Amino acid sequence: MGKIILTGDRPTGRLHVGHYVGSLKRRVELQNSGEYDKTFIMIADAQALTDNIENPEKVRQNIIEVALDYLSCGLDPAKSTLFIQSQISELCELTFYYMDLVTVSRLQRNPTVKAEIQMRNFEASIPVGFFTYPISQAADITAFKATTVPVGDDQLPMIEQTREIVRKFNSVYSEVLVEPEALLPQNQACMRLPGIDGKAKMSKSLGNCIYLADTADDVRKKIMSMYTDPTHLQVSDPGHIEGNTVFTYLDAFCKDEHFERYLPEYANLDELKAHYQRGGLGDVKVKKLLNNVMQEELEPIRNRRKEYEKDIPEIYNILKKGSEKAREEAAQTLSEVKNAMRINYFDDAELIKNQAEKYGE
Ligand code: TRP
Numbered sequence: 223m224g225k226i227i228l229t230g231d232r233p234t235g236r237l238h239v240g241h242y243v244g245s246l247k248r249r250v251e252l253q254n255s256g257e258y259d260k261t262f263i264m265i266a267d268a269q270a271l272t273d274n275i276e277n278p279e280k281v282r283q284n285i286i287e288v289a290l291d292y293l294s295c296g297l298d299p300a301k302s303t304l305f306i307q308s309q310i311s312e313l314c315e316l317t318f319y320y321m322d323l324v325t326v327s328r329l330q331r332n333p334t335v336k337a338e339i340q341m342r343n344f345e346a347s348i349p350v351g352f353f354t355y356p357i358s359q360a361a362d363i364t365a366f367k368a369t370t371v372p373v374g375d376d377q378l379p380m381i382e383q384t385r386e387i388v389r390k391f392n393s394v395y396s397e398v399l400v401e402p403e404a405l406l407p408q409n410q411a412c413m414r415l416p417g418i419d420g421k422a423k424m425s426k427s428l429g430n431c432i433y434l435a436d437t438a439d440d441v442r443k444k445i446m447s448m449y450t451d452p453t454h455l456q457v458s459d460p461g462h463i464e465g466n467t468v469f470t471y472l473d474a475f476c477k478d479e480h481f482e483r484y485l486p487e488y489a490n491l492d493e494l495k496a497h498y499q500r501g502g503l504g505d506v507k508v509k510k511l512l513n514n515v516m517q518e519e520l521e522p523i524r525n526r527r528k529e530y531e532k533d534i535p536e537i538y539n540i541l542k543k544g545s546e547k548a549r550e551e552a553a554q555t556l557s558e559v560k561n562a563m564r565i566n567y568f569d570d571a572e573l574i575k576n577q578a579e580k581y582g583e
Pocket of ligand 1: 228229230231232266269359362363371373377
């Protein structure tokens with residue numbers, strides 16, 4: 223059996239550098255590694271609707287933004303199938319059957335869903351669709367027989383839920399579904415990149431994101447205004463690295479080779495950190511390094527985006543073709559699922575014969 227990737231994002235806004243180091247960059251590497259037989263990248267519009275029912279237009283408008291971000295990062299429609307979740311009706315059918323395999327109390331224990339319910343003040347008025355989205359996510363993953371799901375650690379409870387559904391289905395019916403594994407970012411900084419204000423999460427409503435589509439000037443301004451160490455008042459003061467956003471970003475973006483290009487007086491990030499901690503190194507110098515490093519990474523992405531923006535109908539066409547292909551895969555799995563569940567009555571000659579005999583005598 224082959225190795226298959228499936229992952230995706232809710233289209234509720236443009237993608238930011240947190241998405242990039244947390245998952246996007248890795249997806250492109252995996253896509254190009256040649257180690258995977260198939261790669262599916264899904265724009266999860268139906269999941270986005272589960273907590274945006276007051277604002278469906280936001281979801282609709284952001285599909286193209288996410289698609290442009292995907293393509294400009296290097297996801298290649300010749301290698302990866304890019305598709306839109308709502309276009310694959312088979313996913314709803316799978317979700318409906320999987321619902322029988324999960325209890326309400328199991329869903330209530332999902333820590334990510336719990337946190338989201340709190341954040342959105344849903345408490346007493348949780349939409350059923352939102353409450354059950356981990357089941358629909360299991361359908362997303364299993365429909366493509368994904369072995370590997372590159373995600374951030376907040377998605378681990380969804381993968382665990384998926385694995386439980388797979389085991390349950392396979393034991394009740396027969397071995398049709400594949401247990402997926404999560405693939406997490408390689409380092410802590412990439413796992414959860416903070417906002418430029420130092421807050422734990424980058425979010426549009428907090429206005430603390432650096433977007434992939436930001437101009438070079440915007441990126442520079444945002445970096446220059448980044449939260450650092452409030453006790454590091456003068457250049458000569460010893461500084462702190464922990465909780466210092468600029469260093470967290472350097473952990474996520476910086477490689478040794480960058481020092482040769484931009485700050486040859488240091489061999490690597492450890493030396494720079496040591497100097498900062500000793501005192502005598504100013505924030506502006508560190509921020510300028512970060513700006514150089516990030517511009518180097520973001521510029522090609524920005525340039526590719528500009529190219530893709532010139533032909534928007536073609537982007538929809540890519541998504542349409544991808545959705546058609548994804549649908550074929552999902553339909554194949556659904557058919558295997560229905561066979562295993564023995565709800566394929568009209569193809570079941572034996573069932574029809576036996577029932578006929580029962581009534582024949
Ligand atoms: N829950 C993911 C998010 O919020 C999006 C998503 C939907 C997803 N279905 C998926 C991710 C399947 C991985 C696999 O970003």
